[in-house]
Amino acid sequence: MDQKQLIKNFNRCIDWEDKYLYIISLGEKFARLPEALQTKQTAIYGCQSQVWIQVQVEQGKVQLLGSSDAALVKGLVAVVCLLLQDKTPKQLLETDIKGIFSELGLQQQLTPARNQGIEAMVKSIFKQVQALEMA
Template sequence: MSDSAPANPFGEAITSDDIVDSLGFFDSWEDRYRYIIDLGRELPVLPEALHTEDRLVRGCQSQVWMDITEKDGRLQLAVDSDAFIVKGLLGVVLAAYNNRTPEEILAFDIDGYFEALELLRHLSPTRGNGLRAMVARIREAADSAA
């Protein structure tokens, strides 16, 4: 990533708008991928005890664990993956969904968000399917909590 790239404010509740703005800053997809990977590196560590079968997201090429809890009417997401790029994609998804109410999650235009990022065009079909599986898991939890 270039020295003039925007700082990563992930620890300061980065938003989906922040992600769109930051990725728009880069001219090449190589730089965008580096930024996405850096997002994943900034995610809090998911304790090994939460790497359980019931938290494993099916449909992902890599292993993805997702712990979803509700606190004060908002869904709290904790995630991990064994692949750097997938962990970064989880950061992109968390920017849209983490600490939101179930209603906000269900109302959020995730397809429009991914379109604004041009993300699905630049992922392999299996990575795209995995991304959709992650989103589906979160939306199911939001639907159950709503």
């Protein structure tokens, strides 16, 4: 699923309850980082819940796998990963996640702590992608 499809599906949701259920379903479907990879190296600090995201570059495209111990956060991990993966590192680093979350209404709907968690996820992904680019 790409960014356009995600936004299209999200906008089809009738109300916020429907949107939250959609986010949770995305987490069940796409946030599949195996437990063996849920380590200190993949942990994202700054989130209320436990979050892990693995970043790799394969054939010039960023691949992301993530998970969380909380259903809604797992869905938000999936949203972030879906918005950023399968891009070149340059494209990923130019992606305005805050703008997309604002367009979806998520930035306004989520608590400040959840928004800080998303910011921590994105910063960590960007930092890891930059490090992989320099390696």
